[in-house]
Amino acid sequence: MIEHTDQGPLDRDGMARLVARDIPTGSFVNLGIGQPTRVADFLAPEQQVVLHTENGMLGMGPEAHGDAIDPDLINAGKIPVTELPGASYFHHADSFAMMRGGHLDVCVLGAFQVAANGDLANWHTGAPDAIPAVGGAMDLATGAKDVFVMMTLFAKDGSAKLVKECSYPLTGLGCVSRVYTEQAIFHLTADGVVVAETFGTTLEELAQRLDVPLAGAPQ
Amino acid sequence: MIEHTDQGPLDRDGMARLVARDIPTGSFVNLGIGQPTRVADFLAPEQQVVLHTENGMLGMGPEAHGDAIDPDLINAGKIPVTELPGASYFHHADSFAMMRGGHLDVCVLGAFQVAANGDLANWHTGAPDAIPAVGGAMDLATGAKDVFVMMTLFAKDGSAKLVKECSYPLTGLGCVSRVYTEQAIFHLTADGVVVAETFGTTLEELAQRLDVPLAGAPQ
Amino acid sequence: MVEIATDTDEAVRGIADGSTVLIGGFGRAGLPFALIEAVRRSGARDLTVVNNNAGNGTTGLAALLASGQVRKVICSFPRQKDSFVFDELYRAGKVELEVVPQGNLAERIRAAGAGIGAFYTPTAVGTPLAEGKEVRTIDGRDYLLEYPIRGDVALVRAHAADPMGNLVYRKTGRNFGPIMAGAAKLTVVEVTEVVPLGGLDPETVVTPGIFVDRVVATTPHPQEEDA
Amino acid sequence: MVEIATDTDEAVRGIADGSTVLIGGFGRAGLPFALIEAVRRSGARDLTVVNNNAGNGTTGLAALLASGQVRKVICSFPRQKDSFVFDELYRAGKVELEVVPQGNLAERIRAAGAGIGAFYTPTAVGTPLAEGKEVRTIDGRDYLLEYPIRGDVALVRAHAADPMGNLVYRKTGRNFGPIMAGAAKLTVVEVTEVVPLGGLDPETVVTPGIFVDRVVATTPHPQEEDA
Secondary structure (H helix, E strand, C coil): CEEECCCCCCCHHHHHHHHHHHCCCCCEEEECCCHHHHHHHHCCHHHCCEEEECCCEEEEEEECCHHHCCCCCECCCCCEEEEEEEEEECCHHHHHHHHHCCCCCEEEECCCEEECCCCEECCCCCCCCCCCCCCCHHHHHHHCCEEEEECCCECCCCCECEECCCCCCCCECCCEEEEECCCEEEEEECCEEEEEEEECCCHHHHHHHCCCCECCCCC | CEEECCCCCCCHHHHHHHHHHHCCCCCEEEECCCHHHHHHHHCCHHHCCEEEECCCEEEEEEECCHHHCCCCCECCCCCEEEEEEEEEECCHHHHHHHHHCCCCCEEEECCCEEECCCCEECCCCCCCCCCCCCCCHHHHHHHCCEEEEECCCECCCCCECEECCCCCCCCECCCEEEEECCCEEEEEECCEEEEEEEECCCHHHHHHHCCCCECCCCC | CCEECCCHHHHCCCCCCCCEEEECCECCECCCHHHHHHHHHHCCCCEEEECCCCCCCCCCHHHHHHCCCEEEEEECCCCCCCCHHHHHHHHCCCCEEEECCHHHHHHHHHHHHHCCCEEEECCCCCCHHHCCCCEEEECCEEEEEECCCCEEEEEEECCEECCCCCEECCHHHCCCHHHHHHHEEEEEEEECEECCCCCCCCCCCCECHHHCCEEEECCCCHHHHHC | CCEECCCHHHHCCCCCCCCEEEECCECCECCCHHHHHHHHHHCCCCEEEECCCCCCCCCCHHHHHHCCCEEEEEECCCCCCCCHHHHHHHHCCCCEEEECCHHHHHHHHHHHHHCCCEEEECCCCCCHHHCCCCEEEECCEEEEEECCCCEEEEEEEEEEECCCCCEECCHHHCCCHHHHHHHEEEEEEEEEEECCCCCCCCCCCCECHHHCCEEEECCCCHHHHHC
């Protein structure tokens, strides 16, 4: 466990950089819509990571601009993207079979809440007037070998988002293996929540502010 | 009902010719291994029939000879065949999805026995020392919209092959819609077995020799 | 041979009120914009629409919704920045919604075309979308039982067709087209180009013509790109 | 990037005794003849082999059977004119046999790769091959419950691969390759040619490289054509 107390909390790029750093070489990776998309900017070519987009492509390249925009070539966030050499296209049933069948090594998702046991809530606030919309979130959460979550550690109202039990409707059960926040990286393991690194805070401080037991922290 | 008493029973080509005649224009058709393969020789170009082979092809052409033989291009009977313009290739799961999903209009199969209710027995004699081998027979019997059977009406031991109930192990339940034999064409309908045409015999004679009720025949 | 329709109105003729209409496309990629417009013009009502989304802006699927022809939407992601037409109808109780996880949606459509009676999927176990669904434990893992989604009609956009109805797509425009084409009683496809027989390499055909009933050539609709 | 093996022995290294080995091919089309030979040389024993057939003549799968390395065969059609090696072993009780209708076999292999826990199929209902299987009536029709067939290893023959492991096939040689590639923990592919990166059109890739672990270039074995 490393406590980076010589720096403040991570900014968004800092979080994305660390997620990228931790993706094993040669992985097949799906980056969720929004914040996780930024991880692509920090993947090193020598990592040889292949990006999957669930609307039917492996070997997705960076966002397309100007003349490179092709309305038939978009990512899951409906942003125009590009194609890398060695890419392939497939239909939706094949794309989600790839995911459900456990062939994706890592997916990176945002979250409203993650529970200590790996339960994920990221699709619905539970608000009575919200229109439900799930997209591929449940498929990704259930299908990828490793699910990394990127989120702020606390909500705007100050409540922690790493919790004993999710209060929001669930996306998947026990699926999250790592949580990247601005203050710390958490590994969710069979032995409980392990803090891997802290940023601008300490394990002890985190243990005081969170309601979940952190391995190795003072009780 | 037409009684062709001015001629003898059909020969094999005669049966194949009548099956071919009765396949509706524009049909997608699978011809079983062996005798049914011969139907292809009698399909008229204007029928625009597209042949399916379950090992992964639509638009199959005639048997290949000489230099046209390609070891990667075979039919379900493992005979080298050719490719017609407008053909397509697909993998086994897609090929049988096509069949099981009810997209094939007609398949033509051989049979050991067909029951009056459309039950088919064509994969196993039930002999205790026989090595069971089913191939695509059950998939075809269950999947095609119409299953036509081509067979002799009587076995070598003189027993009828169009029966009240199959004694051989079944391939599919209630799946056969027509039976082409050397002596008659039978339509298996909700109202029972209807003789459409006879060859070298009469409805009355058939009714005497078969143990299944024939619509319109004297009791 | 497939029917090559002379225009989109002819291509969509005969869609009955109350039909379930599978509509390809993810966002605007692969969206059969011209066929949707033709269905709108046809006046067919009381439709159940299956699409990944529930319309954007004021054209395409949103226009079909706005004209009151849609009774129910089955999709994975109705809520978008510019899904205001759907949002308003939904909040007013004027359209039903069934939300299905995207992969279960795709697999249910595939199952319809493949003659699968039902299947067990791990996706959505333990979530609100599992409510009312049968759960089964297989090899220690929980799965939900899901049933096929069949269409009376499928509307698909592909890149090119040949006279047999064989189809090829362009890039991520492929998405739901190949599975929807197999899952409907009547499959209508708009393409940029109809090529002559022999004009498609048999190795590269994505949707065999057996799944296609009618093809119509249309230019990609201008609104497809800027709406 | 996929591993490009220098020879077939390297390509099949590490296959443990007792493995389930999915072997592509229908007849000799798409049969990974050189990889089967390498498995035979490896001496791996007690194998369960999944293939459409159960070997022909004295080479390929028949040779693997003859060398006593196969405990069980799962196939749709073992009996052929020249399947005497299998026939003899089977009659002597030296090899187990599970006969599966060809389409159920294909769908069970697909299900393994697609993460489907089980599925209901109409094929084989009411036949001896339905014995012991769960029957369920859905919309008035009876279906059997079938489970996935997973492989420890898949041996596949394709036409060409690129350095990402993307594959294209030739004609009816495609058969079981694409579904077996997804259904095994380790997928080994023999190809006629490894092309440079960018050498395959992304629209025409049949098996994406995500399903492939090792590729080895081999000339189609001469015995493939005349054995």
